[in-house]
Amino acid sequence: MHQILQTSILAKREGFFYHLDEIDMKKCCVLFSGGIDSTTALYRANKDYDTIHALTFDYGQRHAVEIEMAKKTAGALNISQTILSVDLQQISGSSLTDPTQNIPEFIAPEDITPGVPSTYVPFRNGIFLSLAAAWGEVHDIQDIICGFNVIDSPNYPDTTRDFAHAMETAINLGTEVAYGVKTAFKVLTPFVGLKKADIIQEGLSLGADYSYSISCYAGREIPCLKCSSCLLRQKAWEETGRQDPLINRLKKEGKL
Numbered sequence: 001m002h003q004i005l006q007t008s009i010l011a012k013r014e015g016f017f018y019h020l021d022e023i024d025m026k027k028c029c030v031l032f033s034g035g036i037d038s039t040t041a042l043y044r045a046n047k048d049y050d051t052i053h054a055l056t057f058d059y060g061q062r063h064a065v066e067i068e069m070a071k072k073t074a075g076a077l078n079i080s081q082t083i084l085s086v087d088l089q090q091i092s093g094s095s096l097t098d099p100t101q102n103i104p105e106f107i108a109p110e111d112i113t114p115g116v117p118s119t120y121v122p123f124r125n126g127i128f129l130s131l132a133a134a135w136g137e138v139h140d141i142q143d144i145i146c147g148f149n150v151i152d153s154p155n156y157p158d159t160t161r162d163f164a165h166a167m168e169t170a171i172n173l174g175t176e177v178a179y180g181v182k183t184a185f186k187v188l189t190p191f192v193g194l195k196k197a198d199i200i201q202e203g204l205s206l207g208a209d210y211s212y213s214i215s216c217y218a219g220r221e222i223p224c225l226k227c228s229s230c231l232l233r234q235k236a237w238e239e240t241g242r243q244d245p246l247i248n249r250l251k252k253e254g255k256l
């Protein structure tokens, strides 16, 4: 159920003017890192919702350049954005937040050992969802859209459908929703069962611009093309038969 805004401001949508209080306004926030998956989620939300807010996390990631790039993508869509800071370097335990650890090079699926990779950031998505729920409780936004997917990266436990459902249950038990006076939160994972190439295809059908989306774990705008994230992205674009717009932009700007 969505919120109905009690206001008489005129809105323009699909070429027609009408009063906002006549509209069942759909509102959401998107966990938006600026990578391929969350960029697609942002474009999908932009199509499906009337009001979209991007939540981007400055968590001490070594690839903090993704935050600046994420601002460009949200800005191009005229989507409001909040950068929430939470210093996960204090917790460490990941090569993505500990600059003294090396980023591992790509490991073939048959060589992956049980357990999480060093690029797993302990309970990162649980922390992000908790912060999004707290933000949503204050701003009266209950739909939380995530670009989680597990097909190409199965060894990240905080990206599964079961995990998202469990977090949704916990959020609704641990916020004012529990007293039955507020609309329930929804944790939505539209791409959880899709391959990265299919997520890109979905985004392209929505007109997504991936030229500022960053994937590389190493922390630079220019992909290292050695880490698993770079190689997964490269393979996905090859599967689509299209050039990666990030590479095209970097070439155009003389950075490659």
Ligand SMILES: [Zn+2]
Pocket: 215, 216, 217, 218, 223, 224, 225, 226, 227, 228, 229, 230, 231
């Ligand atoms: Zn890389």
